[in-house]
Amino acid sequence: DGKNQDGTPKNPWAPSPSNQPYIWNAYDEVAERQYRAFTDWAKELGALISVKIGQKRMVVLNSGSLVQESFVRLEQNNSARSIRDGVEVLMTDSGKTVFAAPFEIYWVRIRRAIAIIIGAAYIAKFDGLFSAQAAKLSQGIQFEKSSKNGKPIDAEHLRQLVNLIAMDTSLAIVVGQTNTDPATMLLISEKCREIEAIQANKWYQYGHFINIIQSTYSFLALMRKSLTAIAQRNDLLEVFLEWTSPFIANRGDQTVEVRTIAESLLTILPSKNDPEPAQLTADQVIVNLIHITLHSYKNLSSALFTLIQRLASLPELQERIYAEVLSVKDKEGTLDDWPLIGALINESMRFEPPMRMYSHTSRVEHDILDGEDKPFRIDDGTEIIANLDAIHFDEQYYAEPHTFNPDRFLVKEKKSVSILDKRTERNDDNKKSKNKFMPARDHLAFGAGRRKCQGAKASERMLAATVARLVKSYKLEGGDANVKVDYHSNIWSWTGRTETKGDEIKFISR
């Protein structure tokens, strides 16, 4: 209501775009142009902006230091999430999954259980899986090639191969399924596509912002859509229930080694702050497994497809990577051995992240300081969005940001800063001013703060294994990573995702 508890006026909202139509405010612009609309407004109004759509006010962070301020320094305030529409409610069982759960002990338990499977200290045990998957992709490409007499592989076929590898890898980590039959994997990805399409429907999108629409305007249409969504969800549940049943039957058996996220979620371990944790119900476990699998699948396949398309268009880089891979002798090699592949992955994540926006929600009324330390209003429930379309192209951190250049990430730790670090304009004898011209050594494609992606290490190692294997086996020619397609929903968040359209690639055996 614009007043603090003591009756004094609240600080203003951060600057907003003007001249927006009254009823929908910024809806049309955001629906059509998504993150690009935020980037353009930020150029005009400054890195911290606020946008009102319908009844919803959102605050958008367009610089790394604002993400540091909001998602990291003030993480106690801003690590909640909001569930925005019927599909999200349905698919997360009203916020029971790690992605959607409120910032409470229930969420902490799930995070810990996932961390002991795929956290940085544990992830190396999956390197064998990643190189086996990379080999499978290479074989799939060989097979496609020979069935086409060596002609290039078109984007659609390549995408199907990449989808299968991404799904297979995700299922192995999440439910311990390896070599799942392709028909089942296709079924899962088809269900996922259909649910996403329902969520991207215009009335669902409006409903995020104007509650009354959910209940009246196109109630019947929404009901029909919801019934379809429920049917799709039930089909998914059936598949996952079958996989999870053996683990559920073994629940509590201390002699079984915990190797997958499914097993770990079924055995929440005590910790210092949570000595007697409540265990999750089987339903809660399964709804998490579906959500994690689909997030992992979509992002891995999207990142891998983009990376292959990009690599194909860079012949010189391929030769440098080939030399790097060959220089590792007497062992398989992993991301730890390949700095240039690591730099390529970082640059791909910076230049073309699968998710250009993600959001946290504040659960406390507080102020946020803009770049000049001026305070602006955040309410309990305000959705706060990180806009990578602005942050990842900030030329203060990434020289010539619109050029794809993996070498920028070969910079030494001491000669670089984090994208989260603030630039200071103070003069030379202040050490901090050194920051001013140092490049960033990182990116925010995996998020920041307490809600950060738990699959970052797994993803990087998987992508590295695949790049190494492909470059070792083939010279890639063709490809196009420049044309993008934006989707309006993303397992199950309204902030969307971006895919690479791609072009045919010729794989020439080395």
Ligand code: HEM
């Ligand atoms: C290239 C691949 C991937 C990308 C780009 C990606 C990106 C993201 C992003 C942007 C977030 C939200 C971060 C935030 O709000 O600050 C997230 C959350 C998460 N990701 Fe990923 N992800 C990827 C792969 C994976 C994989 C393979 C897994 C697991 C197998 C995974 C598990 C998670 C989990 C559990 C969270 C939720 C954290 C929470 O809300 O507490 N991700 N991811």
